[in-house]
Amino acid sequence: MQVTITVNGQQRTDDVEPRLLLAHYLRETCGLKATNIGCDTTSCGACTVIVDGLSVKSCTVLAASADGATVTTLEGLAGPDGELHPMQAAFRSEHGLQCGFCTPGMVMAAIGVLSDNPDPSDREVREGLEGNLCRCTGYHNIVRAVRTAAQAGPSAGQVPA
Numbered sequence: 001m002q003v004t005i006t007v008n009g010q011q012r013t014d015d016v017e018p019r020l021l022l023a024h025y026l027r028e029t030c031g032l033k034a035t036n037i038g039c040d041t042t043s044c045g046a047c048t049v050i051v052d053g054l055s056v057k058s059c060t061v062l063a064a065s066a067d068g069a070t071v072t073t074l075e076g077l078a079g080p081d082g083e084l085h086p087m088q089a090a091f092r093s094e095h096g097l098q099c100g101f102c103t104p105g106m107v108m109a110a111i112g113v114l115s116d117n118p119d120p121s122d123r124e125v126r127e128g129l130e131g132n133l134c135r136c137t138g139y140h141n142i143v144r145a146v147r148t149a150a151q152a153g154p155s156a157g158q159v160p161a
């Protein structure tokens with residue numbers, strides 16, 4: 001079947017198997033490998049992307065279901081001149097990562113948290129990210145990064161148009 005999906009600002013039409021997961025579509029069809037797959041069973045959050053403004057675990061969505069949608073992955077966050085998105089900049093400045101495997105999903109989920117709540121408390125950040133697992137950091141610096149990003153204003157909870 002054919003799907004037409006806007007990925008990181010570019011509309012594309014592809015032939016896909018009806019059972020193809022959005023996570024695999026992004027990685028294999030679009031070649032966007034930042035979206036990691038840690039479990040394939042909705043447990044880890046590594047595959048989180050933004051679909052029509054909402055953070056979504058892309059292993060829970062069929063590419064076919066995303067027909068007509070607008071999808072943003074980590075690759076779509078930085079500006080054309082390479083300027084980091086406020087959430088990326090905050091993860092860097094606050095050392096919100098170690099191995100980096102969870103990071104693309106964590107960054108996208110964190111944008112979703114600020115989209116819902118522009119000034120969350122530590123506890124609200126932790127609750128908002130509870131679907132995203134990190135085996136390295138102990139979460140402390142991730143929470144700090146999200147709260148630092150919040151200080152940048154509304155753009156921290158938005159993806160580029």
Ligand code: FES
Nearest residue numbers: 038040044045059
């Ligand atoms: S790969 Fe999607 S939640 Fe783990």
Ligand code: FES
Nearest residue numbers: 098099134135136
């Ligand atoms: S930084 Fe390694 S899993 Fe989160």
